[in-house]
Amino acid sequence: MTILDGKKFSNDILEELKEKVAKHKEETGKIPGLAVIIVGENPASQIYVRSKVRACEKVGIKSEKITFPADTTEEELLNKIKELNNDPSMNGILVQLPLPKHMDEKKVCNTIATEKDVDGFKPESLGKLLIGEEDGYIPCTPQGIMYLLDQTNVDLYGKTAVIIGRSNIVGKPVAGLLINRGATTTVCNSRTKNLDEKLRDADIIVAALGSANFVKGNMVKEGAIIIDVGINRVDKKLYGDVDFEEVSKKASYITPVPGGVGPMTIAMLLKNTLKSFEKEGDN
Incomplete structure (x- = not known):
């Protein structure tokens, strides 16, 4: 099992952005x-x-x-x-x-x-995402999730992906990105019938429903990639949507909470801001 360390990856991205910003300032x-x-x-x-x-x-x-x-x-x-x-x-x-x-x-x-929508929430941004145009802004959390998946070096084409949560901020955009990469993608919610069965069939699980420790070890197949988007505060402690202790024993890759998807979201926000700046400079 490998932990996808969002804090480390985000620091790497921020250092790269720092160099680019300094170069723009100099030039x-x-x-x-x-x-x-x-x-x-x-x-x-x-x-x-x-x-x-x-x-x-x-x-x-x-x-x-x-x-x-x-x-x-x-x-x-x-x-x-x-x-x-x-x-x-x-x-x-x-x-x-x-x-x-x-x-x-x-x-x-x-x-x-639209040109300043670095959160990627506007219909124009989401529309470009769905049809695979790269000049729009991808919402920050989904963009961070895809970056983390890329660090596994697993080819997503043909893989079975299940997303729990259908929000406009995470669930729907992640589905679009995974579909664009060739993954067979299902979007579920906490009331989906036979959810356990769907999860056990998944090569990739993105949990984004906002329920502490919802995904248990018996819902996951051996070797699955687990992306936990949830941040739930219970008795002053933070928990993800995935029971890390149980699921990490079966996963090939898993994100921690905190320190997984959260730092990636901020890194991608700044990446989108630099992209907007560079596009403005090209006009």
Whole structure:
């Protein structure tokens, strides 16, 4: 069994990005910029935003953290996004989710200019992903998952992949990416009939349903590749969607929680921001 160390891989990517950003600065005097917007005081969101800002500092990307109180109107938030759309120093705009209930998350995300959609959440980005166009932005967590799968050196073509979770942020985009790579892909949820049977047939399992230790050892076949996207806080401890202790005994590769998919998500966000910056320079 090999642990897919997302922390190590992400550090390697950040070092590579740091070199590229430094080269751009030397050649043009310019660096990429990322605006990170947070609304309210959600503790988990605060942690995620701090991690993203720190990663920007490490790489040399300019980050602008914009904080709004929870009672901010949707119109105020949309106006700020429109302002950032027209700011040439900001190559990426990220709105930390979830938003307060009085805001329409789809409307907010869709207000971000397509060329600055470094989270890859807009319909235009997801559409390009599904048809295999590479000039769009792949959502960060799915992009990180594919990077981790590539580190196994396993040819995905013809492999059986099962995804548990059908969110627009992880499940659906990962399915599209796996299909594009030739994997026979099934998207399930916690109520899927005969789920155990489907999982035992899978060469690759991506668990992204948000239920601590949901996938047990008896649900997995010998040699399966396990990608655990879940982050569940139980009694002040973090658990993935996969029972690591049981499943790791049967898996050929497995991601830990924490330290697996999470760090990869941030690395891919910065990679998308640099991509936006470079595309802007080509125009």
